[in-house]
Structures are given as C-alpha cells and as structure tokens.
Amino acid sequence: MEKEPKIKPIIERMKLVSDARSITHLCSIWGINRSTYENWQRQDKVPYARLIEFSQRFGVTIPYLLGEDDQEAKELVKYEDLTESQMLNTIGISFSKLPQEKKQRALRQILSIIETQ
Numbered sequence: 001m002e003k004e005p006k007i008k009p010i011i012e013r014m015k016l017v018s019d020a021r022s023i024t025h026l027c028s029i030w031g032i033n034r035s036t037y038e039n040w041q042r043q044d045k046v047p048y049a050r051l052i053e054f055s056q057r058f059g060v061t062i063p064y065l066l067g068e069d070d071q072e073a074k075e076l077v078k079y080e081d082l083t084e085s086q087m088l089n090t091i092g093i094s095f096s097k098l099p100q101e102k103k104q105r106a107l108r109q110i111l112s113i114i115e116t117q
Helices: 008-018 023-030 034-043 048-058 062-066 084-096 100-116
Strands: none
Touching (some): 008 023, 023 034
16 A cells, blocks of 8 residues: 655645646746656655745745644655755845834844844
C-alpha cells in the first residue's frame, strides 16, 4: 500500500484559503510552473519561503497551513532552503507592506530586543 504524501494536507489548505480550483490554478497564484510544484511533490516538501509568502498574502498563519500542532506537518518545511538573503528579503517584503505607524512600532521592538542581548 502506497503511503499518502505528507504535503497533501498543506496543499489542500492552500487551495481552500486561496479558492484555487485546481493545482494549475494554485501554481498560477504562487507564480510557479507546474514542474516546480511536481518537484515539491516528489520531495514531499514545500519551501518555507513559499509558506511565508502564502500566509502573508492570504492572511493565515503558518501553523494553520501546517495543520496547527501537527508535528509531522512541521517537518515538511525546508527551513534549510532559506538563504540569509532570502530570509532578509522575505522580512523586507513584509516590512515594506506595513503602514508607517506599524513600521515604527516594529523597529522599536527590534531595537528593544537588540538592546537586551
């Protein structure tokens, strides 16, 4: 009996949240081609940067996409695939979308963390 892919519940949640009618439609929403998606399927993992982008775009949490407290789903994420540059870029994109007041609050919080270390 073939084991069900671990990525399937994550993809189903993404389709639900984005109202994607098909995998092809979901790939279009993601801005990836079908072969990239198929590669993720073969690896049975979704790149963490894509989860971040998706969660921000659709206003859902990453724990939701991963199945809340489902430890097995959390292991699907490829944290090691994020380079420092990608991580900073993801943070920068998120930051740039914030209203000025929230940017200032976030910067104060970051400075507070840095000062306590």
